[in-house]
Amino acid sequence: MPDLVSDPRRPAAGRPSRRVVLAGGLRAGLLLGTAGAASLMAGCSNDEEPMPRPPDPDVVARTRAAELEDRLALLAEATARRHPTLASVGAAARGHRAHAGALRDGLPAPTGSPTGSPTGSPTGSPTGSPSEPTVSASAAQAAVALARQQDAAVATHLAALAPLSGRVARLLASVAASDAAHAAVVRQARR
């Protein structure tokens, strides 16, 4: 059957074409939908098809909060490099790294991250490229810019607390409080 082999649309061995993948995904989605409807009608009894498990709010919140702390750490590190006299900024950078580590502690590997992008999507972050945030040439302005981002993170963390387990809510509230404290010290030091 040489015709089949030479068919340009035939996927290479081991590499399904996009069309095949899409069709498979669609079929899986339809199956899930059918199973979901069936289990609803059957009152969820004798349900052999496992329902798709909703993402664990603790895992989602910890992942998102850790990504936010990563971005704060990048900004604080860039600010500390540009303005080495701002000692409180270096301390803040270490704090944000510690926050990210504590939030990720015990989480599954980031490949299964429900937020998608493993590098940390810049949702809501005006700091620009994650590789090198822009830092003002003025130490006072750079300190204020960092403190503003830290205060914004406080609000984001606090808004995420409600659906969480007590243990994770306690950790995230402490991280928020620390961000606020670092912002206060950074603002104080600029004067």
Add this chain to the structure above:
Amino acid sequence: MTLPLATAGPALTAALTAALAGEHAAVYGYGVVGARLEGRQDQVSARQAFDGHRARRAALEDLLRAAGTEPVAAEAAYDLGGPITTAAAARALAARLERGVAATYADLVAAGEPGLRATAARWLVDAAVRGSVWSGVAEDFPGLTERRS
């Protein structure tokens, strides 16, 4: 802020009681801090903190009564860890008082239902900010005694 009676289990009542005990100590301690900082610029900060902690104390007493529990009373005196003879010692005491209430608010975040949790988290933020202003250093995990270095 009201607290539905049905949600006030033993863990929540214990957390509220611990927070109230912490505020009793803070009110007592800030009385000493304010006296030692008299005439100095940061006496205003001590006065504001004193008033803030008295308000928290009243709010916690209301919450406990709403939950059907008699609020714990203040001790006659508190161990301040030595005589507060200098302004530096007074500021260090103020920072220590804020660390104390922060720990109780972190536990209240864990124990509280959503409305109270949000309030407790705000109070934890306030304590961390005040503590960092007194000490000049921001803690990385305020309130989490198990992570304190």
